[in-house]
Amino acid sequence: EDQVTQSPEALRLQEGESSSLNCSYTVSGLRGLFWYRQDPGKGPEFLFTLYSAGEEKEKERLKATLTKKESFLHITAPKPEDSATYLCAVQARNMLTFGGGTRLMVKP
Amino acid sequence: EAQVTQNPRYLITVTGKKLTVTCSQNMNHEYMSWYRQDPGLGLRQIYYSMNVEVTDKGDVPEGYKVSRKEKRNFPLILESPSPNQTSLYFCASRGLNTGELFFGEGSRLTVL
Numbered sequence: 001e002d003q004v005t006q007s008p009e010a011l012r013l014q015e016g017e018s019s020s021l022n023c024s025y026t027v028s029g030l031r032g033l034f035w036y037r038q039d040p041g042k043g044p045e046f047l048f049t050l051y052s053a054g055e056e057k058e059k060e061r062l063k064a065t066l067t068k069k070e071s072f073l074h075i076t077a078p079k080p081e082d083s084a085t086y087l088c089a090v091q092a093r094n095m096l097t098f099g100g101g102t103r104l105m106v107k108p
Numbered sequence: 109e110a111q112v113t114q115n116p117r118y119l120i121t122v123t124g125k126k127l128t129v130t131c132s133q134n135m136n137h138e139y140m141s142w143y144r145q146d147p148g149l150g151l152r153q154i155y156y157s158m159n160v161e162v163t164d165k166g167d168v169p170e171g172y173k174v175s176r177k178e179k180r181n182f183p184l185i186l187e188s189p190s191p192n193q194t195s196l197y198f199c200a201s202r203g204l205n206t207g208e209l210f211f212g213e214g215s216r217l218t219v220l
Contacts, residue, residue: 096209
């Protein structure tokens with residue numbers, strides 16, 4: 001059974017304080033690992049797809065990396081508008097399995 | 109504008125009263141899917157469809173039905189809702205050759 005575990009569950013940062021979110025996974029036949037951002041009351045919004053170990057993707061203050069067992073979402077010098085829940089998901093076959101998410105709060 | 113539209117956004121109903129949550133996408137996507145999101149359990153897949161007239165069960169299909177008669181629409185049907193189906197529901201779609209899912213805004217359902 002595919003499993004995705006995200007840590008920490010919640011993270012409080014000061015504006016400008018860089019940190020990383022973790023996504024550990026076990027899956028049979030990984031087709032892709034995805035990161036989404038979800039704001040309260042909204043649907044998840046796509047951020048990145050990673051397909052193979054060693055791959056990295058960047059977007060503004062966010063950088064996603066992938067190993068054979070986990071992925072990291074690095075946030076450099078975060079701003080209050082980066083506050084959201086970040087979801088990790090793995091795709092095997094035709095289904096996505098999501099982790100529980102990390103709720104990020106960035107204080108000014 | 110590319111979007112996935114769900115209706116209703118909010119609904120309070122009673123046990124046993126059949127209801128349908130509609131989902132429509134304007135991106136000509138082959139793949140559509142329904143998820144429910146519950147505190148502590150995250151997003152869980154209910155059903156998905158690879159194309160018209162092709163549907164498959166996800167992780168939590170019990171108590172739900174779907175149909176895919178047209179490419180753009182993928183309604184979620186609760187034949188006899190129960191309180192344990194109180195949840196936030198999301199519809200999503202994507203092209204067959206991409207992994208990026210586009211999500212709707214969500215439908216918050218309360219079953220009394």
